[in-house]
Amino acid sequence: MGRLTGGDPSLLRRINSAVVLHALRGADAADSPTLTDLTRVTGLSRPTVEGVVEGLMETGLVVEAEAEEGGAKRQGRPARRFRFRAEAGHLLGIEIGPHRISALISGLDGRIVGAGSREVDESASADDRLERVRVVVADVLRRAGVARSSLRAVGVGSPGIVEADGTVRLGTALPGWTGLPLGERLRRSFRCPVLVENDANTAAVAEHWKGVGQDTDDMVFVLAGLSPGAGSLIGGRLHRGFGGAAGEIGALHLLGQEDRPESLLSTTDEPLHPLDEQAVAAVFAQAKRGDERARAAMDRFLQRLVHDVAALVLALDPELVVVGGWAAGLDGVLDPLRTELERFCLRPPRVALSLLGEASVATGALRLALDHVEEQLFAVETTVTARR
CATH class of the missing domain: 3.30.420.40 (ATPase, nucleotide binding domain)
Structure with missing residues (x-):
C-alpha cells in the first residue's frame, strides 16, 4: 500500500491505534508503560498517543494500571501508566x-x-x-x-x-x-x-507457537497413529493445500494395498480385527515381551510410518520433523525415521518428539x-x- 496522505484520517487513526495497542500488549506486565514510553516505542507524537490511549480505554482494551491496581501514592504527581487488558x-x-x-x-x-x-x-x-x-x-x-x-x-x-x-x-x-x-x-x-x-x-x-518448533518456520508435524496425518508450516504459514487435504499421508497405503495397517499389524495370517489403539497396544506389548511375530508386526508398522513421513519430507524439504500423537510414545520411532531420511535427503531435517503431547x-x-x-x-x- 502506498504512503498515506491526509485524505483518510479515519484509516490513519485505526493504524495509530493498532500501533499503540501492539506496544501495550507487548509491554512487560511488571512495568506498565507511560505515555512517554509509548511515544518513544511507537514513534508517534505525544498528543497522538494520548488520544489513542484514551480511545482504547473507552473500548475496554486498555486501563490505567495504577488506578486499577491501587498502587501506593507517591509525593508529587506520578506519570500515568497503562496496560493492555487481556481479560477484556x-x-x-x-x-x-x-x-x-x-x-x-x-x-x-x-x-x-x-x-x-x-x-x-x-x-x-x-x-x-x-x-x-x-x-x-x-x-x-x-x-x-x-x-x-x-x-x-x-x-x-x-x-x-x-x-x-x-x-x-x-x-x-x-x-x-x-x-x-x-x-x-x-x-x-x-x-x-x-x-x-x-x-x-x-x-x-x-508446536511452532509453544513447542519444539519455535525456532523454525519450515516444519512438518506428524500426528502418528493408525492412520497418520501431518501438518506443515512453510515460511511460518500453515499449508492447507488446494482442498484442505495437504499432509494426508495416511492415504499412501492406497498405492499399495498390501500395506494396509490391519495387515501390517497382524500377528497371524488374518488382518488385525478390531483395528483400534487398544488392539495395537496389545501387539506392541507382546513385542516388548519378545514375541517374534509381534516384533515383526511392530517393525512393519514403524517402517510404514517412516516411509510415509519420508515421502512428505522429500516433497517439502522442512528444517524440522516433529512426531506426536499416539504412536509417538512407542519405542524406536525416531531412530529409523532419522536413518531413512538420511538415506534420501540431501540435507536431512532435525527429528524430535512433540513437547506438547496430548495438549x-x-x-x-x-x-x-x-x-x-x-x-x-x-x-x-x-x-x-x-x-x-
Whole structure:
C-alpha cells in the first residue's frame, strides 16, 4: 500500500491505534508503560498517543494500571501508566478426538486461564460427540469464571479433511463425521467466530507457537497413529493445500494395498480385527515381551510410518520433523525415521518428539482463535506505516 496522505484520517487513526495497542500488549506486565514510553516505542507524537490511549480505554482494551491496581501514592504527581487488558475478552481452543474432548481457555494475550477434558467413546455418534463438546466447554467456562459472552473467537481441531467453512469433507476416524457441517453446528453454541481445522494442522501450529518448533518456520508435524496425518508450516504459514487435504499421508497405503495397517499389524495370517489403539497396544506389548511375530508386526508398522513421513519430507524439504500423537510414545520411532531420511535427503531435517503431547491439538486450536483476533486488532499495522 502506498504512503498515506491526509485524505483518510479515519484509516490513519485505526493504524495509530493498532500501533499503540501492539506496544501495550507487548509491554512487560511488571512495568506498565507511560505515555512517554509509548511515544518513544511507537514513534508517534505525544498528543497522538494520548488520544489513542484514551480511545482504547473507552473500548475496554486498555486501563490505567495504577488506578486499577491501587498502587501506593507517591509525593508529587506520578506519570500515568497503562496496560493492555487481556481479560477484556477470551479465546477458546477445542480438540475433538476419537477418545477425548479437550478445551483450553485464555485471555487476549494467549495465556491459559482454564482447561478441561472428558473421555468419549470412539463409537459415539456425531450428535453425542458434539453434546460432549458442549458439556466440556460449559464446565471449563464455569470453573474459569468466564462468561460465554466474553468469547471473541473459538478454534477447533478435528480429524478429517476440513473445508474452509468448517465442513468435514472426509473423516473416517469418527462415526458420522464425513459430510458433517461441523463449523455450522458449533456456531450455534457461540456468538463469535468459530474456526475449524484439521487436528494435525492445529498441532503443527501449536508446536511452532509453544513447542519444539519455535525456532523454525519450515516444519512438518506428524500426528502418528493408525492412520497418520501431518501438518506443515512453510515460511511460518500453515499449508492447507488446494482442498484442505495437504499432509494426508495416511492415504499412501492406497498405492499399495498390501500395506494396509490391519495387515501390517497382524500377528497371524488374518488382518488385525478390531483395528483400534487398544488392539495395537496389545501387539506392541507382546513385542516388548519378545514375541517374534509381534516384533515383526511392530517393525512393519514403524517402517510404514517412516516411509510415509519420508515421502512428505522429500516433497517439502522442512528444517524440522516433529512426531506426536499416539504412536509417538512407542519405542524406536525416531531412530529409523532419522536413518531413512538420511538415506534420501540431501540435507536431512532435525527429528524430535512433540513437547506438547496430548495438549498439542487444543493448544493449536487456541492459537488459531488468537490469530483471528490479532488480525482484527493489528492487521493494519503490517500494511501501512504509521505517520506522526
